[in-house]
Amino acid sequence: MNAWPHSFIGRRRVAAWLVFALGAAALPCGALAAGPAAFPEKGRSIRIVLGLAAGGASDAQARFVANKLGEVLQTPVIVENRPGASFILATEEVIRAAPDGYTMMYAPSSVVAQNPQTLAQVRYDPFKDLTPISLGARGPLVLTVHASVPARTVQELVAYIKANPGKMSYASFGTGTSSHIYGEAFAKQAGLDVVHVPYKGGADAAKDFLAGRVQYYFDAAPNAIQNTATGKVRMLAVAAPRRSAMLPDVPTMTEQGVSGVDMPSWLGFYGPARMPAPVVAKLNAALAQVLAMPATRDFFRQGAYEAESSSPAQLAELTRATYEQWGDMIRKLGLAKQ
Structure with missing residues (x-):
């Protein structure tokens, strides 16, 4: 545990x-047809x-x-x-x-x-x-980047975004969701000028992400693994306090110099x-x-x-x-x- x-x-x-x-005691004894026992x-x-x-x-x-x-x-x-x-x-x-x-x-x-x-x-x-x-x-969310972006680490992604201010966008499951808040925290911590593109759920977000219409995405681990297998995206970091036992080669955001993006x-x-x-x-x-x-x-x-x-x-x-x-x-x- x-x-x-x-x-x-x-x-x-x-x-x-x-x-x-x-x-x-909040319920009467007859609240269950046959009783809790x-x-x-x-x-x-x-x-x-x-x-x-x-x-x-x-x-x-x-x-x-x-x-x-x-x-x-x-x-x-x-x-x-x-x-x-x-x-x-x-x-x-x-x-x-x-x-x-x-x-x-x-x-x-x-x-x-x-x-x-x-x-x-x-x-x-x-x-x-x-x-x-x-x-x-x-299970963690994973920072994934489209293969068209020349970045293989979080530091390289930050440098690329800063070299292209206002031109990069990230997807989320929707406004106010984990993927949105992680994206905003990443932008704030790293000082990034990026565009948030909210979708009505993970399926729509993944569709545009795989097509390269948005450049990066904090996605659920199973989806990140599946999408990476297509060769169209890469996993850069797990947004968690520790590395995932199932993704031991993927470092955390903190390991790569960006703190505060490691919520449970x-x-x-x-x-x-x-x-x-x-x-x-x-x-x-x-x-x-x-x-x-x-x-x-x-x-x-x-x-x-x-x-x-x-x-x-x-x-x-x-x-x-x-x-x-x-x-x-x-x-x-x-x-x-x-």
Whole structure:
């Protein structure tokens, strides 16, 4: 288990959230048809809601976990795709669901740590409207550059951009997303004059990036690996505190002289607020079993992700810490809600 960040949050705030989110007393005894002890009811499906279209790395991870989770819990577990609006539609779907354990979401850290601070259309409070269940995986974003750009290191990219002020552009998944904030942080730290080109999701961004219409892109590790295999792009750095075990030859941004572009990137499982503690505990234990399986670890590592579980309290703490880290960066960059 990785070390958990304690410097960002007081234990009393974590405890307060957990009392609210996990307290079984918040629901009457009849809130579950057969009671928490009987969860899950035999044959009743559990939904994992995902705010992305089918076919991507996160979708593949969710489906792999769903299959194994169904075996552990002896009940069907299905993935329901609700793409659009930077995961807002999927998150609201989960928030509206009954807090009975049959609906949860697999979501990147941006859903709980960035979206509420960068997107004006977000109406949910990640600390009041969701129940943390377990961490799922960690994986970095990777700075990739189009092959037409004569740069093989971050320093060379910085020099090239400075030699062509205002002529270079970078793609992002959309305004306020991780790839946008990383791009702005990189530009600020390195003193770059560049153009931000936001897209409506990673698929559209990747299409123009591979075509050379934008010159660089902070992309999710699985996509970066896949795109690099085409020969059209190169990986220059991982935007993480440490090198990825799956990409050991790709240095970090800090190693190459650009600090402050190394925020945590992870995915976790959340349910609606007010889930009974016994149900949360059962889902957490089952997820821990699935995420520790060698087959699961091997599958995630193929995309440069590390499968990792946690307790609900640890995920609550990580969520708050990541929220505060991103908040500090957003304020320093002067990014307004869009």
